[in-house]
Every structure is written in C-alpha cells, then in structure tokens.
Amino acid sequence: MFGNILGRKKEDNSQKDEVHAALVEKISKMNLTEMRSYIKNKIKDFEVSEDGLIEVMQRLTMEDKKTKTYYLKSDDMDTKKKKAFDLILAIAESKKINFTVVDLMQKFLEVYKDIITEYDREHKEIYGSRLIDAVNLALANINEKAALKNKMDVLGENTTSI
Helix, strand or coil, rough: CHHHHHHHHHHHHHHHHHHHHHHHHHHHHCHHHHHHHHHHCCHHHHCCHHHHHHHHEEEEEEEECCCCCCCCCCCCHHHHHHHHHHHHHHHHHCCCHHHHHHHHHCCCCCCCCHHHHHHHHHHHHHHHHHHHHHHHHHHHHHHHHHHHHHHHHHHHHHHCCC
16 A cells, blocks of 8 residues: 555656756756746746746856856857846746745846946946846745745634634
8 A cells, every 4th residue: 555655656756857857958958038938938838837947047057067157258248148137037026936046046146246237337227236126026025925825824724723
C-alpha cells in the first residue's frame, strides 16, 4: 500500500523535474522580447510560473563562468538595455512573484547599477528610480499576499474547530 503511494510520489517528482528542465531550456533560448511575452503570459501553451520568473531573473543576473560577463554589457545597444529594464518592470507587476524573484531583482539593480545610471544620464530617463519603485511595489504585493494567506489560515483553523 505504502509502496504504491511512495511510487507515485517518486513519479510526480520526476515529472516535476522534467517540466522544470524543459522550462529552463526554453527560457535559456529566449531573447528579451520573448521573455517579456512569457512574463506577460502571451505565449500559448507556456504559462508563466514562479519557477519561470526565477529562471528569467537568473538568466539576467548570473555571471557566465567562461567569459566572466553578465547578460547585459555596457557596450550593448540601447534598445537591448531598455528592453531589459522594461522586462524587470513587467516582472515586478507579475502576480506570480515571490521573495526569490525580488531578491534577484535587487541583485539586478546591484549588478547593472552603472549601466542603469549611464543609460538614464544619456537618455534623460528615470529607470533607476522606476526600478527601485518596482522592487518596493513587488515587496509590498508579496507582503499583502502573505498577510492574506495568514488571515485565510487563521480563518481556516477557526472554522474547522466550530
């Protein structure tokens, strides 16, 4: 009896690993425009998820081991930089955001601080403050979700004891 239950759990875990591997592979091949479409849930048959948001953020913030560079470079075209900044703003508005994603967003701000400042200075934009506001808004949304979950948990406990 327990073997069947445990066997199913093992199959569920391996299926989750396969789905996660497929997600990582698909996101690793996306450009910024495709990543934005994914974040906005505009890609058919490929629903946005927390894991997907994490993978997108990791792709933007992780250093390439071989070349010791990040996804964005200071000599990249301005349109690529703008698309990356807009992608971060879109991620901050996502309903699937979690603390890991916000942490990676903060890492994005640290890694690309010079590029953001340079872009704002050259183009008279305000991405620096917009990105910081987006991170703060994302944190506020997560706190609201956590408060609502706690409230529902408390209400759930109270209704079961009645």
